[in-house]
Amino acid sequence: MTNTNPLWKTLLLAVVLLVGVLFALPNLFGSDPAVQISARSAELTTEDVSRFSKVLSDAGFTDVEVREEDGRYLALFDNEDDQIRARDVLADKLDPNTYITALNLVDASPAWLRSIAAPMYLGLDLRGGVHFLMEVDMGAAIDTAEERFIPAWKRDVREAGIRRTSIQHTDGVLSARFRDVADRDRMLDKFRDEGGDLDFETSEEGEFAYITANLTEAAAEEEQRAALQQNIVTLRNRINELGVSEPVIQQQGLDRIVVQLPGVQDTARAKEILGATATLEYRLVSTRSDARPYKRREDGSTIMLDRDIIVTGDQIKGASSGIDQQTGTPAVFVNLDNAGARRMQEVTQDNVGNLMAVVYIENRIDNVEINGELVKKVTKVEEVINAATIRDVLSHRFQTTGLGAQEASDLALLLRAGALKAPVQIVEERTVGPSLGRDNIRQGFLSAVAGLAIVVVFMAVYYRVFGIIAGFALITNVVLIVAVLGALTATLTLPGIAGIVLTVGMAVDANVLIFERIREELRSGTAVQAAISAGYDKAFSTIADANVTTLIAAIVLFSLGTGPIKGFAITLCIGILTSMFTAIFGTRVIVNALYGGRRLSALPI
The missing domain is CATH 3.30.70 (Alpha-Beta Plaits)
Structure with a gap:
């Protein structure tokens, strides 16, 4: 028995190592803060890109790296202060109905490496941000x-x-x-x-x-499913308006939605916009007996409006905030879809000279103390913000006044993103600051490196050259885990780092079993080459059984768990598979390359 490697095994190990290093390498370069611009309904043109660059140049940003990726314009900056200032400048100059301006973190690796691989995403606990659990009012x-x-x-x-x-x-x-x-x-x-x-x-x-x-x-069941799905779409649109990259929006159960916004710096505004249900209704002022009373916002007086709605926020396809040229007050400029425009045209054509009111509707959620417990109470507020004479036939585009500047801006954002099909309540909220996220990364990295270093030193001392080979396999295993996470665009969380550390211990356990089996064979007088072969062959079934049972447990955790548990389960699953490769296949190829085909009387083990 010579224990020599066939060529294909050596080539396979070399290819896996090379690919693993390439796919793990982007994670060493980190990320740069950037401003991202994308078009709402069309592709960005070269004229658009030139215009964006000119806006930044005029604002004093002269040395800015610019990229065009996947139909997006990306401007990279050295620090977050410049990033936020540039975002504000671009948002002020660009039409929000045409472009979406967002904050982002982009890969800082060289262009040649970006064309091959991408870094893994960082979860909320590592990058900082906000987590919401939102409950949809199905009733x-x-x-x-x-x-x-x-x-x-x-x-x-x-x-x-x-x-x-x-x-x-x-x-x-x-x-x-x-x-x-x-x-x-x-x-x-x-x-x-x-x-x-x-x-x-x-x-x-x-x-x-x-x-x-x-x-x-x-x-009713179909309506509930539709409400949940439409709310997910609307929340995603609102998050795009907020300028958040790589958000996580997932259904949880039958009536809840999980929203995670990594890197969000204004959590109060995110909470306000996501939970808001503000919309508009347009109604005629009426003197009929069945008219419905509403309160005017400006003075609290009562105004009677027709029960039939002309158009609602659902029929608004575009909105922007600005200033009314005649009065100099804040205004929301509204674009209706075809059905809404036809309806508006029909009603205003027959009612020129009559009054039309704009009703602002919002579901406000307050915490009310009942029997010593805080209970969330939903109050539907309907206010007439404007009642003006119809002076001409209206159709697709017109404006609405009667709002404050910030209120007009927020309402335009909500109308662009679409109305929620049903109100939502934020039932759970967690915020992780960016500094805490950096601390988590540093501490998690130190724990992983410390655990790896201690295990490698112990193995080298206890098993000598074979221990060094096992240490190389452990390092390779960690590289492969990071590479697979990047290739699958998976998200690394703090529990995920714990999964990597656990995998290091499990991976070395396989080598301990193999090496102890080789020692036993040598003590019983077995020849060196036969002992190496027997050690790997006889330990394989034990290693496979242990790893398969752990893999089953990890799959169950991933299937039934949520959030952090899924992050732990993903890295554990990947780690088990890569450790089987490195601890059994990888180390045997190296051992065979060093000691196979030679007449030996002893082994450094």
């Missing part, structure tokens, strides 16, 4: 879906010529009240034809006949 989502039937029911009743009816949605029930049972039954057939997603019931009380309806169970 409000179902109420909104049921209220959508009210305009159609009113239209049907008018077309049927039935008078003195009342159609409304109260206490979670959609109801229509009629004076005559025959009229009720006639409209019931009509409503059923149009409302396939509703369960209907009829009743009589005194002189009135009623139709009541609610969404079917299947329709």
Whole structure:
């Protein structure tokens, strides 16, 4: 027995080492603060890039590295102060309806290396930022879906010529009240034809006949799923408006959303924008008997508005804040989609000279003490911020005044990002400062290096040359873990670093089993080459069993765990697989290269 390596084994180990080093290398260069600009609906042109560079140059940023990657313009800076100042300059000069300006951290490695590999992402606990757990109000989502039937029911009743009816949605029930049972039954057939997603019931009380309806169970479940998904999309759009790169937005359970914003520097504004449900409604001022009272923001007086809505925030496709040229007050310039524009045109064409009001709607969440416990209370605030005479037919674009400067800016942001389908409440919030994130990186790095160094020294002392080979395998194992994390664009968290440290101990355990088995074979008088072969062959089953059972546990942790537990499980899974390769295959190739094919009377083990 000679224990020589076939060529393919040597080449495989060399290729894996080379690829591993290349994919791990970007992590040594760190990242630079940058301002990122992307177009909302089109590709950036060379004229756009030249314009961005000129804006920065005019603001005094002359020595700025500029990149164009994946349709994005990136301007790199030496420190975060310059980054934030440049972001403010660009955001002030660029149209928010056309461009998205964001803060980012970009890879500082050379261009040739960036074309090959990318660094792994850093999680919230290492980079700093904010974590929100948001709960979607599913009851409000179902109420909104049921209220959508009210305009159609009113239209049907008018077309049927039935008078003195009342159609409304109260206490979670959609109801229509009629004076005559025959009229009720006639409209019931009509409503059923149009409302396939509703369960209907009829009743009589005194002189009135009623139709009541609610969404079917299947329709309610579909509405809840749609509310959750639309809220995720809307939150992602709002995060883009905030200028956050690499956010994490995930569904958790049936009614919750996890939002993680690494690197966020203004957590208060992030919380305000993400949780806000502000939107607009446009209604005619009315003197009809069924008109609905609203409060004016400016003086608290009451104004009566028509119950029929002209357009809502859902039909707004673009919005920007600015200054009204006539009054010099803050304004929101609104662009409607085609359906909203047609509706606005139809209503204003018939109501030139009449008043149209703008209703500002917001769900405010307050902490109220009830029986000694703080309870979140949701209050729906509806205020008329403006009531002006319709002087001309309106269509796609017009403006709304009556807001403060910051309020106008925030409202324009929310309208651009889209309305939440259902209100959300922030039920959990955690903030990690950037300095704490840097401390976590430093301490985690020191713990990993210290653990690795102690194990390598111990192995070298106890197993001599074979221990040095095991130490090389451990270092290679860590390099491969980092390389795989980067290749998979996985996120490294503080528990992930713990997983790497644990993997180091587990990886060396495999070599201890192999080396002790070789020692046993040598003590029993087995020849050197046979002892090496027997040590690896006989220890393999034990090592495989131990690693497979740990791998199963790690997979279960990843499947059932959330957040930090997933980070730990990912690095543990990767570490187990790479340690099997380095501890068994890698060390045997090196041992065979050093001692295979030679007549030896002893081994340095």
